Amino acid sequence: MAERRPAYLSELAQGTERFHEPRRPDCPWCGSTQLRTRLRTTDLLQHKPGSFTVDQCRACAHSFQNPRLTPEGLDFYYRDFYDGLRAEHVRRVPGARGDTARHRERARAVARYIEPESWLDVGTGRGEFPAAAREELPYTAFDGADVGAGIAEARREGRVDEAHEGRLADLVPRLAGRYDALSMLHHLEHTPDPRAELRAARRVLRPGGHLLLELPDPECRYAHLLGRWWVSYFQPQHLHFIPLANLRAELAALGFTVVGVDRRAAHVPRDLTAACALFLERWSPRADEPWRTSAPTEVQRRVRSVLTRASVPALLSARVADRALAPLISRSPYANAYRVIARRNADPSS
Template sequence: MPPTAQAVAERRPAYLTELARGTERFHEPRRPDCPWCGSTKLRTRLRTTDLLQHKPGTFTVDQCRACGHSFQNPRLTPEGLNFYYRDFYDGLRAGHAEKILGGHPSARRHRAAAHAMFRHIEPESWLDVGAGPCHFAAAAKEVLPYTAFDGLDIGDGVEEGRRAGRIEEAHRGFLTELAPRLAGRYDAMSMFHYLEHSLDPREELKAARRVLRPGGHLMIELPDPESRWATLLGKWWVSYFQPQHLHLIPLANLRTELAALGYTVVAVDRRTPHRPLDLTAACALFLGHWLPAADSPWRTKAPSDLQRGLRQALTCAGTPALVAAQAADRLLAPLAGRTGFSNAYRVVARRNPDPS
C-alpha cells in the first residue's frame, strides 16, 4: 500500500530540515585507492542518482583496474546510510525493496540453499546474518529439522522472527561487534546479500570465522559484478542498488580473501542463486525515473491532483512493458548460469582449524 498523504506530511518537516544542510555531508572524502588491494588505478564504473527512492544525491561507483573490485566512492557516512535506508525497508516504504526485487526469495529458493549446505555438513546450530524477519530460517527448517536456527540483524525484523517462532534466538546489532560474545558458537552461518551492504567486508569475514567452530561452514551469496547484465543495462542494472550497495566483489577476489583468512572454499555456484529479474527491475527503475514524482516527504511539496492522475495513467500504460520484461527474464533464466548473465553467485567455505 502506498503511504498516506498524512504520513508523508508528518515526515516532511524533518526531511526538509536535514536536506537544507545539503547532501555533501553524507559522504566521506573520496578515496584515491582501492579498499581491496590498495591500487590507485581506478576508473569510474557508474554515476547515478537514487533510482530506488529518488531521494536527492548523486553516487559514484569506482572500479579498480588492478583487482576488479567495485566500490562506492565517495562512500556514504553512517549518517548518510541512515538517511538513505530510512523508510525503505520499513516505515513509509515498507515492502518497497520486495516490489523492486520481485518479492521475497521463495521458500523453494531458501530450501535449495539449505540443501546446498547439507551436502557438506549437517549443522547443529546455524546463524543467519542479515536475517531480516527470518524467512530463510523458517524454510530451511523443512530441510534441516534438527538444526537450531538463530538470526542476526540491526533491524527489529529479527525480533519479529523470534516472536513468530522462525528462529530460537535473535541477536540485534552488528556481527563485528557481537562476534566476541558469539565466538565458537555455530557450525553453520549464512550471509545472503549482506556483504555488499557492509562498510568493511573483510572485517565481516573475520568476525564470521570467530563465530564459527573449526570445521564449520559459511555460505555467502552476493551480486555478481561480472554479470553481462551490468554491461548491457548500465545504471538500470538493479544490482548496483545505489546508494545502498557499498561493495561489489568479484568471485576471484572473495575466494582469495577466504583462503587468506583461513577458509577452504568447498563449493561455488553461479546458476541457482540467479534471480530472474534483471529486465523487469530495469524497466521498473526506468519508468520510475521518468514518471511524475510520487508524494514523498523529501520533496518540498505534495504533487497536484493533475500530477497524481498523470502518474497513475502512465503507470498503467507501462504495465505491458513490465509484463513483457518479466516474461523475458523467466525465459532467459535457464541460460543465465551458462552464458555469463547470472546476477549472483554463491560460495560455501569451511573454516580451517586454528594453527597449533
C-alpha cells in the same frame, strides 16, 4: 507522508554532501591507486536527493562506492526502505528475502556438506530465510543477527530462536565458536568493511563449520549492457562489489576451503524487469514522498496513474523474457550473482 515530511526536509536543508566521507584515492581491497569511474547515478530506488559514484580498481577489479556514505548517510538512505513506508513494496520484489523456495534450496545446498546443529543468519532482516530453511532442517537451531528493526520482529514472530542486534564484528565476543553454519545472503555488499565481516564469521564458526555467501556478481554482462539501470548496482545501499576471484583468495587467506561455487542457483531472473521498471519510474511523475517539498498535485497523480497502467504490458513482457531466458542466462556470463560455500579449517595449533 505528511507526518514524515518536516523531519526529512529539515535534514535535507543541511545538504546531502555531509552524508559522504571524503573520496578515497586508493582501492579498499588491494590499496592500488589505479582507479576508474565505473558508474555515476542518483537514487533510482527511493528518489531521495543525492548523487553517487562507483569506482573500480584497475589492479584487482574490486568496485566500491566512492565517496562512501557515512553512518548518518546510510541511516538516511536506508530509512523507510526495508522498514516503514516501502517495506511491503520490497517484500514483493522478485528474488527478495521473502522467496521461500529459494531459501529452502539454499538450506539444501549447505546440507550436502554438513548437518548443522546451529546456524546463524547474518543480515537476517525479518528472519524469512531461517523460517524457510527450518522446513528443510527441522532439527537445526536458527539464530539471526542484524542492525535493523526487523530483527526484533523476527524473534517476536518465532522466525529465529535467538536474535542478536548489531554488526557481526561487534557480536564476536559472545558468539565465538558457537555455530556450525553461518549465512550471509546479499549482505557483504552492504557492509562498510566486508573483510571484517568475513574475519568475524571465521571466529563465530566452529572448526569444520560452513559459510554460505551470496553476492551480486560485478562481472555480470548485464551490468555493462544495462548501465545505471542494472538493479544490482542498488545505489546508494551497495558499498562494495567483490569479484569472485577476490573473494576466493580472501577466504583462503582466512583459513577457509571453498567447497562449492554456483552462479546458476544464485541467479535471480529480474534484470530486464527491474531495468524496465526503474527506467519507466525515472520518467514518470513522482509519487508522494516525504523527502519532496510538497505532495504531487491532483493532475500529477492522475498522469502517474495513467502511465502506470500503460506500462503494465512492457513490464509483463520484460518479466516473461527474464523467466524464459533464465535457464540460459544462469549458465552464462549474464548470471547476476554467485554463491560460495566454504568450510572453516581447523586452527593450525589444534
